[in-house]
Amino acid sequence: MTKIKVGxxxxxxxxxxxxxxxxxxxxxxxxxxVLVEGINMIKRHSKPSAQNQTGGIIExxxxxxxxxxxxxxxxxxxxxxxKEVDGKKVRFAxxxxxxxx
Numbered sequence: 001m002t003k004i005k006v007g008x009x010x011x012x013x014x015x016x017x018x019x020x021x022x023x024x025x026x027x028x029x030x031x032x033x034v035l036v037e038g039i040n041m042i043k044r045h046s047k048p049s050a051q052n053q054t055g056g057i058i059e060x061x062x063x064x065x066x067x068x069x070x071x072x073x074x075x076x077x078x079x080x081x082x083k084e085v086d087g088k089k090v091r092f093a094x095x096x097x098x099x100x101x
């Protein structure tokens with residue numbers, strides 16, 4: 001189980017997009033990678049097809065390793081921990097101790 005979930009706002013902490021922020025769109029648990037909105041943009045050449053009549057060069061996001069992103073809590077990056085509250089396992093921000101969900 002990963003500590004980051006789809007819809008979380010994260011900050012990139014290393015690599016070419018260091019310091020950029022975005023929402024998590026997709027998580028690949030098997031490979032430990034995440035797809036973040038507007039981060040790690042790549043260019044792909046595509047032939048004309050039914051969906052894309054003109055073809056050409058398309059820019060899209062690529063997966064980034066989950067270890068290269070950090071959860072943002074109140075605008076600051078923080079580590080995430082788990083604890084039990086009222087018999088339920090919840091995530092909490094280690095910097096403040098606040099329950100996330």
